[in-house]
Amino acid sequence: MIQRLLVANRGEIARRIFATCRALGVETVAVHSDADADAPFVAEADQAVRLPGNTPAETYLRIDLILAAARKAGADAVHPGYGFLAENAEFAAAVTDAGLTWVGPPAKAIAAMGDKVAAKALLADAGVPMLPTWTDEDQVTDFPALVKAAAGGGGRGMRVVRDAAGLAEAVASARREAAAAFGDGTVFIERYVERGRHVEVQIFGDSHGAVAALGVRECSIQRRHQKIVEEAPGVLPSAVRQRLHEAAVAAGRAVDYVGAGTVEFLLAPDGEIYFLEMNTRLQVEHPVTEAVTGLDLVRLQLLVADGATLGAENATDPDRVRGYAIEVRLCAEEPAQAFRPATGTLHRFAIPGVEREFGRLMTGGLRLDSGVVDGSVVGVHYDSMLAKVIAWGRDRNEAARMLAGALARAELHGVATNRDLLVRILRSPEFAAVEIDTGFLDRHPEVYTPLLPAEQLPQAALVAALASAADRRAGAGVLGGLPSGWRNVPAFPQVTRYAGAGDGEIEVRYRLDRTGGLAEWSASAGESPAVTLVEATPDRVVLDVDGVRRAFRVHRVGSAVFVDGPDGATSLVELPRFPLPTAELAAGSLLAPLPGAVTRVHVEVGQRVAAGDLLLTLEAMKLEHPVFAPTDGVVAELPVPAGGQVETGTVLAVVTTEEDPR
Structure with a gap:
C-alpha cells in the first residue's frame, strides 16, 4: 500500500489529491515553485519541497528536480495530477525506474497516446472512427480546418483556420504555443466540424486486463478551445451513448490501459462520432463523474496503482449513475477582452452554499475544488483557473439553477473573473434546451454582457460612497454620532469620484x-432614481428603491471598493480629491494589459501599418496575446525588444496617425 505520495503538480488538483490521501491515511508531499511558496496546497501537505524558480520550465517540468524531491522527502509514490508532466512518458518511466509507484497508466500507453498523430493511426486500426487528418500543411485542401498540438491538450496550440491564406501563420503560432506549454511544438491538422459537440468517456483500467467505461461527459461550451462548462451524464440518445462507450473501451484495450483516462470525441450534427484524442490522466472535469457515480476517482487511482481490481471496487456497475452534475471553471480573466488573463491579489473568495470541498457529494448540492483562498496572489506563470464549482441535482435544470445562483451570489474581489459569463451561459434559454456545441460562445455574444446593468452603476457608486461614509464615522474620534458631512447650513453635498467599469468615471x-x-x-452617469436609505454600515447598505428594499454587501481594500448586490457585482476605485500629477503618455501608446514577456516583434520603427495589423506578441499565463495596431499610422516607438519582460501598463509600442508628424 502507498505510504507517502508526492504530487508533482500544484493548485487545485494538488489539494484535491491531498484530500483523498487524508481520508485514506496516506502521507502527502508537495513540490512548489518560489511563486507558490505561500499557496494553500503547500500549507496542506505533510511535507513540501522547494523547486527553485518560477516558470514551469524551471520547476514543475523538471523531472530531475521532482525525483530528487521524492527521494529527499521519502515518498514511495508519485501522482502527476493533470497538465505539466502528467502525460509525459519519460517522466512515468523515470518514476518507475526509480523504484517508486506511478499513479497513472504505463509509460508505454502514455507514449502511444501522447503523439496524437500516431494515436489516431493506432486507434483507427482498432475500429475507432476518425476525422481526415494531415501532418503537412501543404496537403490540406479541406477547410475549415483545425490546427492542434500533437503532444498536449487544454486548448493550447489549437487554431481554427477558415482558408488556405491563414494556415501558415496559424501553424507557426500553434507550434510556438505548444512548445511553450508542453515542450514539444509538433502540430497536425484535421477537418473542423461546424456545430460539433465535444463529448468524452471516462474510462478506467486495472492491471488485470479489465477496461471499463464510467460514463459520458458533455464538454461542448469552450473558450479558446478550452472547456469551461462540463456536464455528466450528458443529454444523448442511448444509441449514441452506447457507441461512445464501445469506442472508448476499444481505445483503452488497444493500449492495455491502466488507471484513469478519458477518450474524447466529436459528435457531429448528423449523429456520427469521431475520435479527437485520449488523455492519459485524470481530467479537470472528473468531479461531475464522481458526483453522478458516487466514486472517488483519485481513490480508485491509488487502489489500482496498488494492484486492486475494478470488480473489487464495484466501479463498473452500469446502474450507478444518479442525477445530473454540472461543473464550471472559474478563471481569472476578462471574457469581454478576448479572455485576457487577469492578475492581482484575490482579497475575498467566497462561494455561498458549498457543502463539500474536494469531496464526494452524498445527497446533491454544491462542491468546490479551489486552488485559492482569501489573500491568494494570482500571477502570470500558470493557468488562469482559480477553482471549479460543481452542482449535483436531481436533473439538469436543477443543477444549472443551483450553480448559477451560487455563482451570482459569490464574492470574488480583487481579480477579474469569468463569473458573469458563466452565470449567463447557465441561465440562457439555449443552454436549457441543450442547443449547445463548440461554437456556442461565437453565436451568443449576449452572454458576455455583465450581470450588473450599466444603468445601475451609479446606484452601486452611491452604495460605495454611503458605506465609506459609515466607515469614517465609525472610526471618528470626535462626534462620531453625527451624520457624515452634516452641517447646520446644508449648502453643499458631499462628492466622491470613482473609476468604474471600463475607462469611465462616476461622480x-x-x-x-x-x-x-x-x-x-445624484450621479454624473445615468439616472438617479428616488432612493430612501434604510441602513448604512461599513460593509452593508440597504436602500429602498421605488418601494423595493435592496441589500448590498460592501468590501473595501484601500481605495478599491467591491459592491455585491441583488443584480450583480462591480468593483470601483475611489479617486483622490487632489490627484498627484502624472507623466502624460504619448498619443497612440499601446500598453501591456498584464505582466509577461514580448516574444516577437513583427514591425519596425518607421513602418506604416493599417488598423488591425499585428505589431507584437506578448506571452503570459502560457498563452500568446497578440497586440494589434488600433488605427492606420506609422510605428513611432518600439521600446521593448523581443525577449523583454514587461509589467502591466508598460508602453509596448506607439503608433502615430497621419496627422501626427512626430
Missing part, C-alpha cells in the same frame, strides 16, 4: 440630513 453627490437619512443624491 456621486449626496447629502445626509440630521437623522442620517439620504436627503438627496
Whole structure:
C-alpha cells in the first residue's frame, strides 16, 4: 500500500489529491515553485519541497528536480495530477525506474497516446472512427480546418483556420504555443466540424486486463478551445451513448490501459462520432463523474496503482449513475477582452452554499475544488483557473439553477473573473434546451454582457460612497454620532469620484440630513432614481428603491471598493480629491494589459501599418496575446525588444496617425 505520495503538480488538483490521501491515511508531499511558496496546497501537505524558480520550465517540468524531491522527502509514490508532466512518458518511466509507484497508466500507453498523430493511426486500426487528418500543411485542401498540438491538450496550440491564406501563420503560432506549454511544438491538422459537440468517456483500467467505461461527459461550451462548462451524464440518445462507450473501451484495450483516462470525441450534427484524442490522466472535469457515480476517482487511482481490481471496487456497475452534475471553471480573466488573463491579489473568495470541498457529494448540492483562498496572489506563470464549482441535482435544470445562483451570489474581489459569463451561459434559454456545441460562445455574444446593468452603476457608486461614509464615522474620534458631512447650513453635498467599469468615471453627490437619512443624491452617469436609505454600515447598505428594499454587501481594500448586490457585482476605485500629477503618455501608446514577456516583434520603427495589423506578441499565463495596431499610422516607438519582460501598463509600442508628424 502507498505510504507517502508526492504530487508533482500544484493548485487545485494538488489539494484535491491531498484530500483523498487524508481520508485514506496516506502521507502527502508537495513540490512548489518560489511563486507558490505561500499557496494553500503547500500549507496542506505533510511535507513540501522547494523547486527553485518560477516558470514551469524551471520547476514543475523538471523531472530531475521532482525525483530528487521524492527521494529527499521519502515518498514511495508519485501522482502527476493533470497538465505539466502528467502525460509525459519519460517522466512515468523515470518514476518507475526509480523504484517508486506511478499513479497513472504505463509509460508505454502514455507514449502511444501522447503523439496524437500516431494515436489516431493506432486507434483507427482498432475500429475507432476518425476525422481526415494531415501532418503537412501543404496537403490540406479541406477547410475549415483545425490546427492542434500533437503532444498536449487544454486548448493550447489549437487554431481554427477558415482558408488556405491563414494556415501558415496559424501553424507557426500553434507550434510556438505548444512548445511553450508542453515542450514539444509538433502540430497536425484535421477537418473542423461546424456545430460539433465535444463529448468524452471516462474510462478506467486495472492491471488485470479489465477496461471499463464510467460514463459520458458533455464538454461542448469552450473558450479558446478550452472547456469551461462540463456536464455528466450528458443529454444523448442511448444509441449514441452506447457507441461512445464501445469506442472508448476499444481505445483503452488497444493500449492495455491502466488507471484513469478519458477518450474524447466529436459528435457531429448528423449523429456520427469521431475520435479527437485520449488523455492519459485524470481530467479537470472528473468531479461531475464522481458526483453522478458516487466514486472517488483519485481513490480508485491509488487502489489500482496498488494492484486492486475494478470488480473489487464495484466501479463498473452500469446502474450507478444518479442525477445530473454540472461543473464550471472559474478563471481569472476578462471574457469581454478576448479572455485576457487577469492578475492581482484575490482579497475575498467566497462561494455561498458549498457543502463539500474536494469531496464526494452524498445527497446533491454544491462542491468546490479551489486552488485559492482569501489573500491568494494570482500571477502570470500558470493557468488562469482559480477553482471549479460543481452542482449535483436531481436533473439538469436543477443543477444549472443551483450553480448559477451560487455563482451570482459569490464574492470574488480583487481579480477579474469569468463569473458573469458563466452565470449567463447557465441561465440562457439555449443552454436549457441543450442547443449547445463548440461554437456556442461565437453565436451568443449576449452572454458576455455583465450581470450588473450599466444603468445601475451609479446606484452601486452611491452604495460605495454611503458605506465609506459609515466607515469614517465609525472610526471618528470626535462626534462620531453625527451624520457624515452634516452641517447646520446644508449648502453643499458631499462628492466622491470613482473609476468604474471600463475607462469611465462616476461622480456621486449626496447629502445626509440630521437623522442620517439620504436627503438627496445624484450621479454624473445615468439616472438617479428616488432612493430612501434604510441602513448604512461599513460593509452593508440597504436602500429602498421605488418601494423595493435592496441589500448590498460592501468590501473595501484601500481605495478599491467591491459592491455585491441583488443584480450583480462591480468593483470601483475611489479617486483622490487632489490627484498627484502624472507623466502624460504619448498619443497612440499601446500598453501591456498584464505582466509577461514580448516574444516577437513583427514591425519596425518607421513602418506604416493599417488598423488591425499585428505589431507584437506578448506571452503570459502560457498563452500568446497578440497586440494589434488600433488605427492606420506609422510605428513611432518600439521600446521593448523581443525577449523583454514587461509589467502591466508598460508602453509596448506607439503608433502615430497621419496627422501626427512626430
